[in-house]
Amino acid sequence: MSQIYKNLLKELKSSEYSLDKDTINNYCVDWRGKYKGSSEIIFFPKSVSSVIKIVKFCYKKDIPIVPQGGNTSLVGGSVPRLNKGEIIINLCKLNKIREIDTVSNTVTVESGCILQSINDQLESYNLQMPISLGSKGSCQIGGNIATNAGGLNVIKFGSIRSNILGIEAILPNGEFYNDLKNVKKNNTGLDLKQLFIGSEGTLGIITAATFQIHKKSNDRVVIIISLEKFRQVLIAYQRFIYIFSEFITAFELMNKFSVDLTEKLHGPLNLPLSGNYYCLIELTNFIEIENFNNFVYSKLEYLTIKEMDLIMAKSEYENKNFWQIREEIPLAEKLLKNVIQHDVSLPLNNIENFIYQSSESLKKYNKNVSIVNFGHLGDNNLHFNVCIDESLNKKQFEGFKKNVNEIIFSNVKKFNGSISAEHGIGQLRKDELKKYKSFEEIQRMKKIKKIFDPKNIMNPGKVL
Numbered sequence: 001m002s003q004i005y006k007n008l009l010k011e012l013k014s015s016e017y018s019l020d021k022d023t024i025n026n027y028c029v030d031w032r033g034k035y036k037g038s039s040e041i042i043f044f045p046k047s048v049s050s051v052i053k054i055v056k057f058c059y060k061k062d063i064p065i066v067p068q069g070g071n072t073s074l075v076g077g078s079v080p081r082l083n084k085g086e087i088i089i090n091l092c093k094l095n096k097i098r099e100i101d102t103v104s105n106t107v108t109v110e111s112g113c114i115l116q117s118i119n120d121q122l123e124s125y126n127l128q129m130p131i132s133l134g135s136k137g138s139c140q141i142g143g144n145i146a147t148n149a150g151g152l153n154v155i156k157f158g159s160i161r162s163n164i165l166g167i168e169a170i171l172p173n174g175e176f177y178n179d180l181k182n183v184k185k186n187n188t189g190l191d192l193k194q195l196f197i198g199s200e201g202t203l204g205i206i207t208a209a210t211f212q213i214h215k216k217s218n219d220r221v222v223i224i225i226s227l228e229k230f231r232q233v234l235i236a237y238q239r240f241i242y243i244f245s246e247f248i249t250a251f252e253l254m255n256k257f258s259v260d261l262t263e264k265l266h267g268p269l270n271l272p273l274s275g276n277y278y279c280l281i282e283l284t285n286f287i288e289i290e291n292f293n294n295f296v297y298s299k300l301e302y303l304t305i306k307e308m309d310l311i312m313a314k315s316e317y318e319n320k321n322f323w324q325i326r327e328e329i330p331l332a333e334k335l336l337k338n339v340i341q342h343d344v345s346l347p348l349n350n351i352e353n354f355i356y357q358s359s360e361s362l363k364k365y366n367k368n369v370s371i372v373n374f375g376h377l378g379d380n381n382l383h384f385n386v387c388i389d390e391s392l393n394k395k396q397f398e399g400f401k402k403n404v405n406e407i408i409f410s411n412v413k414k415f416n417g418s419i420s421a422e423h424g425i426g427q428l429r430k431d432e433l434k435k436y437k438s439f440e441e442i443q444r445m446k447k448i449k450k451i452f453d454p455k456n457i458m459n460p461g462k463v464l
Helices: 005-010 021-026 047-060 115-125 141-146 232-245 256-266 290-304 316-327 329-335 347-367 393-416 430-436 437-451
Strands: 065-068 086-092 097-103 104-109 164-170 176-179 203-214 219-227 248-255 277-285 311-312 344-347 369-376 381-388
Touching: 047 065, 047 086, 047 164, 065 141, 065 203, 086 430, 097 115, 104 115, 104 141, 115 141, 141 232, 164 316, 164 437, 176 369, 219 232, 219 290, 219 316, 219 437, 232 248, 232 347, 248 256, 248 316, 256 277, 256 316, 256 329, 256 369, 277 290, 277 316, 290 311, 316 329, 329 369, 347 369, 347 393, 381 393
Parallel strands: 065 086
Antiparallel strands: 097 104, 104 203, 164 176, 164 203, 219 277, 219 311, 248 277, 248 369, 344 381, 369 381
16 A cells, blocks of 8 residues: 555544455445445544544545445445545444434434434434435435435425535535534525535535434324326325325335336235336324324225225234335346436426336337336436346447437436436436536536535546
């Protein structure tokens, strides 16, 4: 190893870095194995002061930095590139819950806290985080913020942006930025914390954040419905929202192929349902209604949709089993060859036409394609993943991916959508961003990047 880090390492604890190649290599690849990079050192700072020391050193020496959390990114945003001289700052040891305020219902957490661990501690106060993700057992809150992760509870609690009250961060020059206020209203000029949310580590390293938290529900009911046409799905969504307005937490969409895929992973699901689309709906009891299951069942009498099948979980055990179907679709996708993933969002009224036109165009391009289609209908987020069960070499796959992306993204643009709803841009969508954002928008983002990071050392090669 270069002697360049010698003086820096003297200022850190031995447990705050590693020079071991095998250890480093484990953090140089994303969890799906699609992006692989290299680094000669990885840091595991245990305090904000250690982060500052490392960043100041890198700024002085012009060493590029890759901030990293749980490394659950799906777009290659949290791994270094190959042979670019980048170092990794993994924040897993910066994992304290600094404060739980049960009066204001806020929590201040360090960025390395795992989402599930935060919820575990909040449970004793009958409180919960506003976000819930399939990767909640491994994703870290700093990464959630940096990627503006979506999640399952947006109908009830809103997005990450609407639940963050304050942020603490280290700027690329090592300066300490502290805006950890826990007030709900703060109308004092530009809201700078919003720049860090969704910036994917390109403007600085988020070290802590204050979240608005919420009362934990007393119990819940999970329902799965099946329908033939997407138009019926939209009708069902509107009626569930109307009938169960204050109780509905999630409304998740799955096409039949994605449900069939989870059956291949786990075996028969034995759902007495049939249709082209499945929807998982979670209803939660926040107002202490006695016998919530019976209450839900009585309300369902007002829900009449032609050709709809419905099954309601009868216990918490069944609730979890129903959710497992939806949450394990990404895992089940590993059974497929040549998967091209798309994380898009569209106005609800345009989703049906997008699905139809994209599917038709893809079938014309290659009749053997299959589509794994699922998402969070509550925030217009659609995962439209295309696969082909053929043996393709690297060159053939790249050609296939290019053509598929052109079909999908041109239709996203046509129907006034976004090419990334919750996964971010990272390395995966960098080129597409230039195509589907205006030149003026890209230039403004670059100007902001230059103000924060004039040396371009913070997660270079990502987003812009």
